[in-house]
Amino acid sequence: MNIEQIFLDYHDYIFKYIYSMVQNRAEAEDLLQDTFIKVMKAADKDIRNWKSYLITIARNTVYDHWRKRKNKLSLDLFDKLKTKNKDIELKLDIEKGIKNLSPKLKEVIILREINQLDYKEIADILGIEKGTVKSRLSRARDELKNFLEGGSK
């Protein structure tokens, strides 16, 4: 399969994932480019499930990005930026709720609801058991429910 076609077929799908994770457009666009740069570097690989493969690469890219940024900024500043974003950017409660989730819970919700993957696919991407996907999703929804009902963290 040629890489241009893959890009055309999947960039929207991958962007949805990345954007939902970082919730910032400029950052998400940068990370989309990085994701496809990585994919191009590995273009000869025999890939069976492009959707899962691309999400896996995108996920690594997002985590790399978070790690590098965390290393660069002092923790104080990082927290301040996070708080600032929280105040200004978000309009909808549900988005706020998702932003407040821990990365582990956030990503299962995004993979399930935004990318509409089933438990088996999510488990494969995250390298965890299906049962863990189930319990994380349950916890994520519970936290979202509490958040929306006003008992925010």
Place this chain on the structure above:
Amino acid sequence: MNCKTIKELISAYVDGELERVDILRVEEHIGKCENCANILESYTSISLNVRSIEIPKPSEKVLKRIILFPRRKVYRLRRLAVSASLLIILGTLLSPLLRTQENIIAQETPKEYYIVKEEKTPYSEVYYEREGNFVLTSYSGGSF
């Protein structure tokens, strides 16, 4: 079956990931327990709400940049405009000296391509490299 056990099943019920026997359990319990019925209702509505979050599309500019340069050998050129103008100036000044090198580059071009990437967010590590008369910054990719 108590509420705590059911509560863990409700989320998978919403996702259609339960075995038939568990589906029946959940439905039977929901019929009797208002609290769990409320949980089901709010999980369902959360699910619908998350799905309807509006997600912007990546800008045309970014898409074009990725589509136009989908190549094997990957480099990125940082601060595109500045570097480009520097190169032009350098090129003009040094062109008599660089003639041989330019020829070589011209021969290699069909085989090697470059991803030119402008960075909007300053997070990645960048290594500078010199290749012919291009100053390239190589991609410091992460793990996968």
